[in-house]
Amino acid sequence: MAQIATAAAPLLKIRKLHKSYGANEVLKGISLDIHEGEVVSIIGASGSGKSTFLRCLNLMETPTSGFMDFERFAFDYEQGARRQPTPQQLCALRARIGMVFQSYNLWPHMTVLENVIEAPIQVRRMPRRQAVAEAEALLQRIGLYEKRHAYPSKLSGGQQQRVAIVRALAMAPKVMLFDEVTSALDPELVGEVLALIGSLAAEGMTMLLVTHEMAFARDVGTRTLFFDGGVIAEDGPPDDIIGAPRSERLRQFLRRVLHQPAALGETA
């Protein structure tokens, strides 16, 4: 499955991406091609730069240097380079790349439906009627249509996170980024969120997801990246990376994560 698109031009091209916070270099030269339909899981120890990498992809963080190519956007953060995004390009790029966070971040003063239609109306300039129709169809799909007039505080964590995913999908993004979207959930609510992400993957949505759910990464992912100290230490099919780790660092990391969730998993 992973090979289908590899002959075509990549959807997302990253070259020599660096990101520093002051003297602390978090990303130390990431180069990567993402093709349409790839489901890339990103694993790695805390502090290895996984979130920072995702946040650089939709420019929530400004890279210190590097090159990035996505659809009609080509940005170059090399020192003195002039191809940095304008504020308008920043918004346009983010509208094409959906991002979902660990803390669902639904807007508490809006109902579920209002949360979902807000960006299509304000950013895509979609007529309200159409935005509502599309939002209702999305909410039907995740079984939360009945809750469309409820406020987020009345929903469970798993429901809130699924609404957050649908809110991003309502922008019809080309790529979805998920940053540990199940980490804040009670174990019994993890499944419904993973099921939704799995169904998006099955539809061919291109996505990058930071996750500690190794079983999910193997089942749904087409490719796994192991981040270590701000570089991609291993890159390959999930079965190779997770099933047959080559480096000692990765073996250590897997031993740690595979043992903790196993203990947790027994309660679920």
Added chain:
Amino acid sequence: MSVAALQDWWLTLSDEVVTYGPGFVSATLVVLGVTVASILVSWVCGLLGALGKRSSFAPVRALASFYVWFIRGTPTLVQVFIVYFGMPQIGVKLSPITAGIIALGVSSGAYVAETIRAGLAAIPRGQVESALALGMNPRIMMVRIVLPQVFRMILPALTNEAISAVKNTSLLSTITVVELTLYAQLMIATTFRPFDFYIAAALIYLGLTSILSQLSAFFERRYARLS
């Protein structure tokens, strides 16, 4: 008290209401008008002050800080005098009521600015990030996502400020605006009955501020239900 005395008291009271009622009504309308206008001015000043303090442009930050610092550190009465008596000296002559509205509004605006600033700081970073990640520009994010939440959060504080605004209109009695306090003073000058007239004025102030408190409680219940 005998029935005759009670009747007598009632007749006098109704007489007085007929005599002084219209004056109290128009003085109360002045209080209401000045309050509403100065609150609107204070919200504009407060929003500009709060956003100014967060500006990335240092001179704007400095200006906003100076504004809040100056207003909070000086008596409101002196601020009223500066606008009404002081400004003409530099060529800006305002009617008493306009000067009063500007002075009270700008003054209250500094307190509103601090309230809004605290409200902005209390909005979780994730609220802003999720808006930006969907491609909203900073203006839409502010208007649609951040400020509505800030407004709900600070509504009780804003109501307290509105109650102060009602009471502070009495300061304008010193610059010839015939609001409640000055009206009472004028009537006392001819009737020599300070107790009656100040108590009457006080009761009207109390009525207005109590309505605001009720309104605040209503909003708090309403928004508590919504989120």
